[in-house]
Amino acid sequence: MDGHVTTIFWLCRDFRVADNTALVAALKNGPIAPVFLIDKMLMEQGAASRWRLQRALAAFDADLRRRCGHGVLILRGEAEDELPKLARRISASAVHVTDWPCPQMRRVQDQARKALGDVPLLLHMGHLLIHPRMVHTKTGGAYKVYTPFARAVREAGPDQPIAAPRRIEIAPDLPQGEVLDNLNLAPDMRSGAAVLERHALDPGEAAALARLDDFLSHAKGYGEDRDRLDRPATSGLSEALAVGEISPRTIWAISMRRIQAGDTAADDARKFLSEVLWREFAWHLLIEFPQMDHRPWREEWSRFPWKSHGAGLDAWTQARTGIPAVDAGQREMRVTGRMHNRVRMITASYLTKHLMIDWKQGLRHFQDSLTDWDPASNAMNWQWVAGSGPDASPFFRIFNPVTQAQKFDPDATYLKRWLAGYRGSKSPDAKDYFDTLPRDWQVPSAYAAGDDAQELADRRQAALEAYAKMRD
């Protein structure tokens, strides 16, 4: 041993230098080969989130070049092939990976580990606030309810984030990889990248930190305003968290510091942290129950008579249900890649309860359309809305999409923003939507207030009856 051992730093998520335990561990013994893989798993994830991930990769690559003059080695291929090949070529002693603890990634890691043989694959958990094995009930099981889970995490106290490495040394003689500027990881994106681009938030680690700082400086009112469709009260950090441009530990530490210093609205900042804990809860559930994205968490829900396809689903995905809040939300998502959180609940409730269509169909549509797609949050929240998840709302909690809009968007600002022509709206965002439309899509010609009340009531009644029957 000469004291300088080359290791592979396999970048999967967590595109950042701060609080990156995999990066620090890889650098400990010598130079690194920072590698990102364009593999089957990546190309099978949703188009919008893949588009967003490419931006995260580009930002990280630029940051790395600034710091050490060398970017990320981008290889096309499967981990089980590419990692052993690279390890042999540069005589790497180990592979350190930024873990992404979802079932798809676990399969990729297992195959890579086998193929790597004597070269160990070392997982570093930077995607979560706290390791799942550190949080369990008194009887040793996983938490199944949010509130005690959140209390347990708060009491355990998340670890402090670790500093960015001072110096990043890159291994010599790396092979030639893909050229970042030539990559188009999301050629299949339905709305087209040009529209999304116009509405995109800045990618990258520095932008995420700046957004957190700015949010905490204006957090007052977040607790109530976060539900308002017409007020920009949220942190806007969901994309950055999904790709790991900022770590939940960093969010936790900075928020707590500012709460203690009296430098932010404490109750609102704490409410924000409780939302970060919902994300955490979703990941712990997915790790405990890997079938979370395709099997009902409560077994009895496999008996529910979901419809799995049909005209209702097309109307829902194509923003032509005729229900203003539902269509507006779908248009917002199509144009920006994001959807207001409450509108996610409203549209999801309408799909599962009024249309009685299987939540897995909605999960798939969101997975393909959201730039902040997160496998754990998406699965948990769909099951929550459908009624089959832990902490689930009982099925009879059916959102009324009309009264929800009246309550959380009293002046119809949000609806006018996304529905061209709605109450005379001429919003540019609403017009952007038409740029994304395939020729064969129809657009509702008008939204008449009140016409849908009876139909909503009838559909609600039908869903309640199906629920009662399921429970017999």
Next chain:
DNA sequence: TCCCGGTTATT
């Protein structure tokens, strides 16, 4: 992180 229809309290 609900809806709805009811009752009671407040103007």
Next chain:
DNA sequence: ATAACCGGG
């Protein structure tokens, strides 16, 4: 007349 509250689903 309407807001605020309540209980059952």
